[in-house]
Amino acid sequence: MSSPVSTLPHPDAIRTVLALVHSGLTRVESSLTHLSETDDAILAPMLSAVLPGSGKRLRPALALLIGRMSAATADADALNQMAVGVELLHTASLVHDDIVDESDTRHGGATLYARVGNALAVLVGDYLFSQAAQACVATGNLHVVRLFAETLGAMAQGQIDDANRVLGGRHSWEALSRERYYRTIGGKTASLFVLACQGTGLLTGLDAPQVNALRVYGENLGLAFQVFDDILDFTATEAELGKPVGSDLRQGTITLPVILMRDVADGRFRAAFETEDVDLQVRLVQESGAIPLALSEAETLVARARAALLELPAGVERDALDALAAYVTHRTQ
Amino acid sequence: MSSPVSTLPHPDAIRTVLALVHSGLTRVESSLTHLSETDDAILAPMLSAVLPGSGKRLRPALALLIGRMSAATADADALNQMAVGVELLHTASLVHDDIVDESDTRHGGATLYARVGNALAVLVGDYLFSQAAQACVATGNLHVVRLFAETLGAMAQGQIDDANRVLGGRHSWEALSRERYYRTIGGKTASLFVLACQGTGLLTGLDAPQVNALRVYGENLGLAFQVFDDILDFTATEAELGKPVGSDLRQGTITLPVILMRDVADGRFRAAFETEDVDLQVRLVQESGAIPLALSEAETLVARARAALLELPAGVERDALDALAAYVTHRTQ
Numbered sequence: 001m002s003s004p005v006s007t008l009p010h011p012d013a014i015r016t017v018l019a020l021v022h023s024g025l026t027r028v029e030s031s032l033t034h035l036s037e038t039d040d041a042i043l044a045p046m047l048s049a050v051l052p053g054s055g056k057r058l059r060p061a062l063a064l065l066i067g068r069m070s071a072a073t074a075d076a077d078a079l080n081q082m083a084v085g086v087e088l089l090h091t092a093s094l095v096h097d098d099i100v101d102e103s104d105t106r107h108g109g110a111t112l113y114a115r116v117g118n119a120l121a122v123l124v125g126d127y128l129f130s131q132a133a134q135a136c137v138a139t140g141n142l143h144v145v146r147l148f149a150e151t152l153g154a155m156a157q158g159q160i161d162d163a164n165r166v167l168g169g170r171h172s173w174e175a176l177s178r179e180r181y182y183r184t185i186g187g188k189t190a191s192l193f194v195l196a197c198q199g200t201g202l203l204t205g206l207d208a209p210q211v212n213a214l215r216v217y218g219e220n221l222g223l224a225f226q227v228f229d230d231i232l233d234f235t236a237t238e239a240e241l242g243k244p245v246g247s248d249l250r251q252g253t254i255t256l257p258v259i260l261m262r263d264v265a266d267g268r269f270r271a272a273f274e275t276e277d278v279d280l281q282v283r284l285v286q287e288s289g290a291i292p293l294a295l296s297e298a299e300t301l302v303a304r305a306r307a308a309l310l311e312l313p314a315g316v317e318r319d320a321l322d323a324l325a326a327y328v329t330h331r332t333q
Numbered sequence: 334m335s336s337p338v339s340t341l342p343h344p345d346a347i348r349t350v351l352a353l354v355h356s357g358l359t360r361v362e363s364s365l366t367h368l369s370e371t372d373d374a375i376l377a378p379m380l381s382a383v384l385p386g387s388g389k390r391l392r393p394a395l396a397l398l399i400g401r402m403s404a405a406t407a408d409a410d411a412l413n414q415m416a417v418g419v420e421l422l423h424t425a426s427l428v429h430d431d432i433v434d435e436s437d438t439r440h441g442g443a444t445l446y447a448r449v450g451n452a453l454a455v456l457v458g459d460y461l462f463s464q465a466a467q468a469c470v471a472t473g474n475l476h477v478v479r480l481f482a483e484t485l486g487a488m489a490q491g492q493i494d495d496a497n498r499v500l501g502g503r504h505s506w507e508a509l510s511r512e513r514y515y516r517t518i519g520g521k522t523a524s525l526f527v528l529a530c531q532g533t534g535l536l537t538g539l540d541a542p543q544v545n546a547l548r549v550y551g552e553n554l555g556l557a558f559q560v561f562d563d564i565l566d567f568t569a570t571e572a573e574l575g576k577p578v579g580s581d582l583r584q585g586t587i588t589l590p591v592i593l594m595r596d597v598a599d600g601r602f603r604a605a606f607e608t609e610d611v612d613l614q615v616r617l618v619q620e621s622g623a624i625p626l627a628l629s630e631a632e633t634l635v636a637r638a639r640a641a642l643l644e645l646p647a648g649v650e651r652d653a654l655d656a657l658a659a660y661v662t663h664r665t666q
Contacts, residue, residue, distance in 0.1 A: 040490065042497050096459060100452040119433040122455055123493045126429060129462055130486030137479045145478055146470045153463030157373065160456045164375050 013323040017061065020320055024064035024083065025057055031084045035131060046124050050091055050112050059086045062196040062221075062324070066214060069317045070204035078139045082203050085135030085148065086196045092128035093155050093192070095121055100163055101251065108242045136199075143202045151195040158187020162253065178259055182223065185230075190222025197221075206312075213311030220308065221325055224301035228329050230255035231294050234285055240332050246282035256297065261290035298329045346656040350394065353653050357397035357416065358390055364417045368464060379457050383424055383445050392419045395529040395554075395657070399547060401650045403537035411472045415536055418468030418481065419529045425461035426488050426525070428454055433496055434584065441575045469532075476535045484528040491520020495586065509592045515556065518563075523555025530554075539645075546644030553641065554658055557634035561662050563588035564627050567619055573665050579615035589630065594623035631662045 018025065029052065036047035060083035067079040095112050097103070099121050104114040113121040129152065136148040161184040197218030201211040232241065233248050234257050241247070248255050261269065261284060269284045285291070305325045312318050351358065362385065369380035393416035400412040428445050430436070432454050437447040446454040462485065469481040494517040530551030534544040565574065566581050567590050574580070581588050594602070594617060602617050618624070638658045645651050 040493075042493055043490065096455050099455055118451065119435075119496050120493065122429050122432055122458075123489050123496060125455075126458075126462070127486055127489035127493065129459070130482055130489055133466060133482035133485060134479070137475065137482050140475070142470065142473070142475050142478070145475070146467070149463055149466035149470050152466060153460055156456050156460035156463055157376065160373075160375055160453065160460065163452050163456060 014327050017065070017320040017323055017327075020068070020316060021061055021064035024067070024080070025060060027080050028057065028060045028064075028083045028087060029053070031080060032087065035088075043124070043127065046112060046116055046120065047127075049115060050095060050124070050128075055087075055090075057087065058324075059090055059192060059196045060084070062086075062193065062218070062321070063200040065317050065320050065324075066197060066200040067204055069313060069315070070206055078141070078203060079200070081135045081138040082144065082200055083196075085132050085139070086192065086199070088128055088132035088135055089148070089151065089155075089195070090192055092125050092132055093159075093188075095125040095128060097159065099125070100159060105242065139203055141203050144199050147195055147199050147202065151191045154187040154191035156187075158184050158189070158191070162188055178256070181254070181256055181259060185223060185226040186219070189226040189229075190219050193222030193225070194218040209311055213308045216308035217305045217321065217325070220301045220305035221328060224298045224305065224325070225328050227256055227294060227298040227301065228331065231257060231291060231298065232331070233257075234282065235291060236332060246278060246285075249281055249285070250278050257285050257290045257294045260293045260297075261285045261288040264288050264290055264293065295329065302326065302329055347660050350398070350653040350656055350660075353401070353649060354394050354397035357400070357413070358393060360413050361390065361393045361397075361416045361420060362386070364413060365420065368421075376457070376460065379445060379449055379453065380460075382448060383428060383457070383461075388420075388423075390420065391657075392423055392525060392529045393417070395419075395526065395551070395654070396533040398650050398653050398657075399530060399533040400537055402646060402648070403539055411474070411536060412533070414468045414471040415477065415533055416529075418465050418472070419525065419532070421461055421465035421468055422481070422484065422488075422528070423525055425458050425465055426492075426521075428458040428461060430492065432458070433492060438575065472536055474536050477532050480528055480532050480535065484524045487520045487524035489520075491517050491522070491524070495521055509587050509595055511589070511592055514587070514589055514592060518556060518559040519552070522559040522562075523552050526555030526558070527551040542644055546641045549641040550638045550654065550658070553634045553638035554661060557631045557638065557658070558661050560589055560627060560631040560634065561664065564590060564624060564631065565664070566590075567615065568624060569665060579611060579618075582614055582618070583611050590618050590623045590627045593626045593630075594618045594621040597621050597623055597626065628662065635659065635662055 033052040036044060036051040038044050038047065063083040063086055064079065067082070094106070098106060098111040098113040099118060102113070103111050105111060111121075112124060116124070133145075133148065136145050139145075161180070194215055195218075198211055198215040201214040206214070230248065233255065234246060236245070238245055244250065249258065258281075262273075265284075265288055269288070272284060273281055275281075302325050306322050309318055309321055309325075312321075366385040369377060369384040371377050371380065396416040396419055397412065400415070427439070431439060431444040431446040432451060435446070436444050438444060444454075445457060449457070466478075466481065469478050472478075494513065527548055528551075531544055531548040534547040539547070563581065566588065567579060569578070571577055577583065582591065591614075595606075598617075598621055602621070605617060606614055608614075635658050639655055642651055642654055642658075645654075
């Protein structure tokens with residue numbers, strides 16, 4: 001599947017993809033803005049701080065693209081609710097993640113946690129979970145709602161795994177496990193991509209092999225997305241990241257580059273790694289050859305995502321999903 | 334409707350009610366225990382700390398009683414999921430409430446927040462929301478799931494109102510509003526009683542006037558329950574409460590007895606009330622005549638709940654719901 005779209009330089013590819021679903025994304029944006037314009041004078045400014053105009057809207061774009069693939073014209077209202085529901089669930093989880101990580105900034109701006117404090121941020125996250133659930137219910141499809149409810153659980157479980165990676169023993173050399181890493185990011189990141197992809201397939205009545213292909217696409221795309229995020233934490237600049245290089249390690253979070261560094265190093269860096277010198281640890285990861293290895297794992301995941309697309313009908317939407325998968329490992333942020 | 338059940342001494346009335354749904358409650362308990370026996374070694378002990386064997390199971394009992402009222406035999410599995418879903422939602426909200434209130438103890442035991450800290454308690458609450466949603470989805474009824482999703486939002490909004498009552502200006506004399514109080518407790522407490530009652534009516538296919546009557550019953554029962562809780566905070570002993578008398582006021586939370594005290598006092602206690610002497614403030618509320626007035630409001634709500642029951646078919650289940658309503662204002666904890 002060497003589509004013309006996927007051979008374009010990637011920034012252009014993404015522009016082409018987003019142009020396909022431009023009107024759908026505009027409607028999603030307007031639904032999110034509408035949600036933040038509640039009469040509740042306490043809630044409204046907090047919702048306005050997290051809902052409108054923020055983020056790449058990658059997950060709604062996936063839902064909208066897949067919504068165009070069904071032979072029957074998908075119900076535009078239901079599809080909008082699906083895209084909105086996925087983005088609301090993403091936003092809710094970010095609000096709670098920032099509490100868990102005690103993060104004061106995200107993409108250069110103050111987090112809701114930093115603005116309104118722990119208590120209100122917990123409750124606004126809960127309110128957003130409710131709005132996400134209501135949007136999924138408004139699709140009218142119980143299969144979609146079931147997947148939504150399971151996704152919420154998988155995300156929480158992934159985050160608990162993640163928090164525990166941090167809380168249980170900092171930087172323990174033996175504790176670094178690939179299986180655990182992939183299980184964690186499967187829950188905290190990939191499950192939401194699965195909801196966007198498989199959920200929209202269920203909603204628009206694609207057949208079972210196609211819905212399954214979308215699940216495989218979403219799962220691998222989500223894993224690749226997170227692996228590449230974890231690579232960027234070592235390779236991007238502080239300006240691109242909006243936070244110090246090596247932030248994960250500074251927080252005590254073990255990601256794939258660190259695990260691969262251990263395997264490559266074969267014991268050589270162990271002593272250095274068990275010190276408290278995080279700058280040295282970051283440099284060890286950067287110079288160990290672990291980064292190209294991690295990138296290669298991300299590319300393998302992208303290839304799996306792209307291969308799954310062969311089950312789906314050929315067309316501009318499939319090409320766009322292909323281009324999106326290729327884009328995931330060619331971002332700078 | 335002066336049923337024989339409701340004229341019994343109340344502890345006996347409750348025993349009679351619970352005996353009616355004993356097998357259903359046993360099944361709910363076993364479902365909750367089963368949920369806590371997950372393979373996830375991190376999650377299992379945290380779930381075991383909050384799920385099995387705790388609480389009065391009042392909300393599942395409501396669902397199970399109402400499940401027996403339908404002419405057609407209700408699907409026992411779906412009804413169990415409904416009762417489990419309501420209790421899980423209740424548990425999830427308690428886990429997050431304890432974070433919001435920074436509460437270390439509940440009913441004499443350590444809260445999850447105290448045991449595992451802020452970050453994990455946020456995530457376990459989210460996981461429980463997911464399990465609650467999955468149980469509601471497993472009823473197979475999209476109307477029930479819609480009501481669940483709306484309830485989650487109403488509860489969060491009520492808690493946000495509540496947190497803001499505390500955070501915005503301590504004890505401000507003018508800020509005390511009955512409307513605001515009832516709106517807050519309607520969201521944070523009564524909405525869950527509505528889900529248990531109206532939701533089960535929807536699930537078992539009662540007709541529209543009966544479902545509406547269950548909504549009115551649940552709403553008024555929930556409001557009465559919370560008003561009486563707020564009265565107990567001034568009238569019960571520290572041993573019964575498991576926390577100091579007047580805890581709400583000590584946290585800066587304004588409840589109905591305080592609002593009625595202001596109205597009764599007609600300005601006389603204003604100066605004293607705007608000091609920081611909480612012991613004095615508690616005594617003012619206790620001695621102002623506000624407590625009997627608040628009790629009378631609770632009794633009015635109970636009477637409204639009981640009156641709504643007239644729309645429902647006569648029988649032991651209706652008598653039991655009547656007795657439960659009467660019990661709400663005759664508890665010691």
